[in-house]
Amino acid sequence: GAGVSQSPRYKVAKRGQDVALRCDPISGHVSLFWYQQALGQGPEFLTYFQNEAQLDKSGLPSDRFFAERPEGSVSTLKIQRTQQEDSAVYLCASSLGGFTGELFFGEGSRLTVL
């Protein structure tokens, strides 16, 4: 596609529900990243994929967070048993070549946990 596409743009969940956020990167980009952005702050790294391999998941805040990219294209970030502190904007970015290349971001998925 022309740009990084994320869905849903907005998600409201009740505490304890599971949510799944989708990211469709720019066609041909081998690297994909998930970030979490709290209001008024810069994005915080969550996890990084190169093709289908998850090379770094050190930023995932707990074992309730899980990300996958099974065919090296679309990625899903899943949050189980959501908590209020999970409320944030989840940003996906892709890069043509590794972490050192230019990052291109999607519009983000805003998650609100009630």
Place this chain on the structure above:
Amino acid sequence: KQEVTQIPAALSVPEGENLVLNCSFTDSAIYNLQWFRQDPGKGLTSLLLIQSSQREQTSGRLNASLDKSSGRSTLYIAASQPGDSATYLCAVYDTNAGKSTFGDGTTLTVKP
């Protein structure tokens, strides 16, 4: 641990003014530095990417400089316009940490 600081947190200028946004980082072992623009409720739009071997990059009215040894980058915006109003973020790719670290951004308001 890499720390990226952007000062000031907010800036308001009249239209037409030239301005400089600052980004400082604590670990000079970086591979590149990227400047982004973020409009309210939107994602990040890439403005300029500077590799560690470069001193500056230019795109239109924007000029970004990098001084690795002092841990600083500046984004210069010439002849500011109301449409430039947004939050500007910088991110450094830290070779030691193997990841990009972002500042919290500078929110710019250009008044007509």
